Amino acid sequence: MQLVSCTQSHNTQTLGPWLSFNWPAADSLFQHDNHWVGGDGAYSIDLGNERVLWLFGDSWIDPKGKGNRQNAVMVSNTLAIQRGYDPCSATIKFFWNQNKRKPDSYFPDDTIRYWPGHGIRVGETLLLFLMGVHSSDIGLGFEVKDWKAVLVTNPNDDPDNWEVEYSEAKSNRFQIIVGSGGVLQWENYIYAFSAKESDPKHDIYLVRWSIEKITEGQLDLMQWWCGDQIGWRNQAEDMNDVVPVFNNGQTEFTVHYDERDSVFVEIQSDGFGSAQIVRRTASSITGPWSEPETVFSPAQNQFPSIMIYQGKAHPYLIGADPVLSYCTNSFDFADHFLESWIYYPRFVRIHKSQP
Numbered sequence: 135m136q137l138v139s140c141t142q143s144h145n146t147q148t149l150g151p152w153l154s155f156n157w158p159a160a161d162s163l164f165q166h167d168n169h170w171v172g173g174d175g176a177y178s179i180d181l182g183n184e185r186v187l188w189l190f191g192d193s194w195i196d197p198k199g200k201g202n203r204q205n206a207v208m209v210s211n212t213l214a215i216q217r218g219y220d221p222c223s224a225t226i227k228f229f230w231n232q233n234k235r236k237p238d239s240y241f242p243d244d245t246i247r248y249w250p251g252h253g254i255r256v257g258e259t260l261l262l263f264l265m266g267v268h269s270s271d272i273g274l275g276f277e278v279k280d281w282k283a284v285l286v287t288n289p290n291d292d293p294d295n296w297e298v299e300y301s302e303a304k305s306n307r308f309q310i311i312v313g314s315g316g317v318l319q320w321e322n323y324i325y326a327f328s329a330k331e332s333d334p335k336h337d338i339y340l341v342r343w344s345i346e347k348i349t350e351g352q353l354d355l356m357q358w359w360c361g362d363q364i365g366w367r368n369q370a371e372d373m374n375d376v377v378p379v380f381n382n383g384q385t386e387f388t389v390h391y392d393e394r395d396s397v398f399v400e401i402q403s404d405g406f407g408s409a410q411i412v413r414r415t416a417s418s419i420t421g422p423w424s425e426p427e428t429v430f431s432p433a434q435n436q437f438p439s440i441m442i443y444q445g446k447a448h449p450y451l452i453g454a455d456p457v458l459s460y461c462t463n464s465f466d467f468a469d470h471f472l473e474s475w476i477y478y479p480r481f482v483r484i485h486k487s488q489p
Contacts, residue, residue: 263313
């Protein structure tokens with residue numbers, strides 16, 4: 135199976151009011167490190183001063199620095215710092231844990247593995263969410279159902295020197311993974327979109343904290359959205375009234391506010407295996423949210439065993455309105471070694487076409 139040709143193909147699409155383009159020049163940002171040789175996840179957070187934090191899930195690390203996966207080991211999570219907002223001209227440095235004299239996850243595995251959710255910088259505090267990954271005998275062999283929050287008090291430093299505080303999850307009996315989706319600030323609150331992966335409808339819920347509670351590290355004092363009639367309810371109160379803000383979501387996605395159109399925008403992938411990148415909107419952060427509309431169809435969809443997933447937006451990056459990304463993988467694990475292009479995040483530029 136030869137898949138390489140798709141990576142440099144010119145893919146310009148007009149879908150409804152949207153013009154979308156694949157962006158090979160930006161893709162190369164992730165493809166020229168001799169140690170970090172592939173990963174997924176690809177959440178980003180603007181740290182300010184043209185520094186962007188990237189959070190990756192399972193990542194290939196080549197300890198010999200030969201730039202290939204034949205020598206590589208896979209770790210559960212890694213980070214990177216991008217300098218510059220234009221991915222075509224920015225530099226990037228990757229980070230993982232070397233405490234065991236071999237590559238290891240940046241956020242250490244204990245009894246379970248952790249994949250990154252989203253996060254946000256709040257003043258001098260960086261808030262990150264992690265998703266707990268458990269082995270499973272069904273599906274793809276794993277189940278995501280736990281969460282943990284991380285506070286970094288010196289985010290201006292490189293991750294090698296971060297002071298990291300772990301905040302244990304305040305459990306909820308619904309197995310909602312807080313912070314698995316987009317995290318953003320709106321007015322005086324930090325909002326975290328949160329998936330219920332065990333639900334076949336893939337319902338998405340919304341929690342929030344006041345900014346003061348984040349800076350004080352009081353993450354147990356969260357509120358849950360319970361619908362228009364009830365509004366917000368504290369975690370300590372009856373949780374039976376918690377309702378989703380939309381369904382048919384994904385575990386990972388982003389939400390940002392589009393000032394030009396005065397709407398909140400949700401970006402995700404839609405499909406299992408081959409998939410599209412879709413967009414929802416809402417005038418209020420709690421909804422109602424529109425039905426998803428397709429904004430990009432990846433060229434890689436045509437290839438057997440392909441897996442397209444983790445569609446996300448990166449609105450502070452330069453080059454589109456906004457810059458999107460998605461991840462590529464294969465149901466055939468051998469493709470990781472046979473096809474050098476696979477298992478890297480891919481960039482997409484979208485623009486609203488003129489009426």
